[in-house]
Amino acid sequence: MFQLHHLNNSRSQRIVWMLEAVGADYEIKVYRRDAKTNLAPPELKKIHPLGRAPVLIHNGKVIAESGAICDYIARQFPDSGMLPESNADSFNDVQFWSHYAEGSFMPSLVTSMVLEKAREKVSPFFIRYVADKIIDGVMDAYFGKNIEANLVFVEGHLADNKWFVGDIPTLADVQMSFGLEGLFDSGKLKPFKHMTTYVQQLRNLQSHRTAMAKMKEAEASF
Amino acid sequence: MFQLHHLNNSRSQRIVWMLEAVGADYEIKVYRRDAKTNLAPPELKKIHPLGRAPVLIHNGKVIAESGAICDYIARQFPDSGMLPESNADSFNDVQFWSHYAEGSFMPSLVTSMVLEKAREKVSPFFIRYVADKIIDGVMDAYFGKNIEANLVFVEGHLADNKWFVGDIPTLADVQMSFGLEGLFDSGKLKPFKHMTTYVQQLRNLQSHRTAMAKMKEAEASF
Known part of the structure; x- marks a missing residue:
């Protein structure tokens, strides 16, 4: 158990x-x-x-x-x-996506979410203007670029692959699912055809x- | 090669x-x-x-x-x-630290560093005041709490352990070293005796x- x-x-x-x-x-x-x-x-x-x-x-x-x-x-x-056999190339690929999910994909998304929540809390007009400048500056210089690069990368991968590694779901899919489902639910995957199809396919699995x-x-x- | x-x-x-x-x-x-x-x-x-x-x-x-x-x-x-044999408990521990290093330990540290850099760029006094309020607010509500919890956790672990897993360096140490060395070099480990000793010990290794x-x-x- x-x-x-x-x-x-x-x-x-x-x-x-x-x-x-x-x-x-x-x-x-x-x-x-x-x-x-x-x-x-x-x-x-x-x-x-x-x-x-x-x-x-x-x-x-x-x-x-x-x-x-x-x-x-x-x-x-x-x-x-x-998890494929450890001598298979697909094992390396699963390891990549598993570490990538939390090490690269999620951090900028989480920071962006936190900064957007902070922005919402700022109300007086002139302070709001300063807050926007600061938050937009940080996003433009760092986190936004990261998010964009990651979305383009994942979209490109899913254009050529039904699942993240090989022909069936692996723990690479489990690890990547949280961020992708969150983006899907908040409407942010609308411009991304392959990630959208992927989340729909994943949610159609009986196990899910x-x-x-x-x-x-x-x-x-x- | x-x-x-x-x-x-x-x-x-x-x-x-x-x-x-x-x-x-x-x-x-x-x-x-x-x-x-x-x-x-x-x-x-x-x-x-x-x-x-x-x-x-x-x-x-x-x-x-x-x-x-x-x-x-x-x-x-x-x-x-x-990397210990995959049927050993120490294997699970190495996996934990390897994922923890980038998945939990680093993200708040990186965000904090980026926000501090953004703060430095803000110069006019009244805007600086607003920037401080916003950045401090975000740090207090989220990233600062995370950093504090992580530092306390790692310090506690190193109080009882010479290396992250077992008696010799493993890839857990390799993965954790980047963040700890960065904190050491920026003077932020001064209040933390065990993490300080750990970085010194690591830098004394011939391989390092x-x-x-x-x-x-x-x-x-x-």
Whole structure:
């Protein structure tokens, strides 16, 4: 039995999909973000000192960090196809996307989201003007360029590939799904045909549907 | 022969250490950041569509993303001790730190650095006041909290451990070194005894010294 410590509206939703996709026996322990600060509740610190989700517990082992959790689950289910044999080139490709998802793709997206939230909170007109100049300056010089480069890169890859690596979903897809689904839901994928098709295809998978249904059920009963 | 595409003052410096530590035969191809924008030069796009460093080339394979590069090198040198056997608990721990380094530790540090640079550029007094309010607000609500939690977490781990996993350096140390060395060099580790000792110990390793000397030589001859 795997126990997933899950935070609503967070990266742990993809671990629910991963557990469902490999056919694991699992339960979801739900935590709720603070309504005001949007931060994880302090109870999560009892599970792991970082106080973040997802955290997976299995056979007494406490596994944190999404990429490491996906890797751990994949190794428990070697026949799932989630992680190719380590001597295959496709293994290197899965490693690339798994590290890329959180190391390159997400950081600029998260920062952009936080800065946009900060911008919304600024109301007096003349201060708003200064805030816009500062936030736009930071986005133009750094994060915006990064986001654009990443979107072009991923779109180009999905133009030639149905799944991130090979012909079936792997943990590369699980890792990349969180950012892409978030972009899709906020309407930001509209100009990107291949990423849009990819998210629709992913959400049509039975394993993804079942995972999201179980997640919502667990969140509702909390 | 491994070929490392290296950008000055970047994450690729730790890959030089990794290559040196495992005893690889390697060459360093140097790229320089744009003096004005501090961004990587467009030539890097010819090596990998992301246009970022590090990129490793080996036997015709193009490997990007630091965590995936470290994993690839470690698998070429299984006797190096850089990556434990995959059935060991220490393997899970190495995976954790490798994903944590870029997925959790670095993003808030990078954002904080970018916001501080933006703050420095704001000069008129009354605009500076507004900029401080906005940047401090964003830091207080999100990135600052993250940095603090991460520093406390890593300091606590290094209080009980000489290296990140086990008794010898692993790729967990390689991955974590870039952020910790950056914090050390900017004076931000002064309140943290164990992280300070760790960086000093790391820089005393012969493999690290040789790697940094070779890197500087390659950068100087470019």
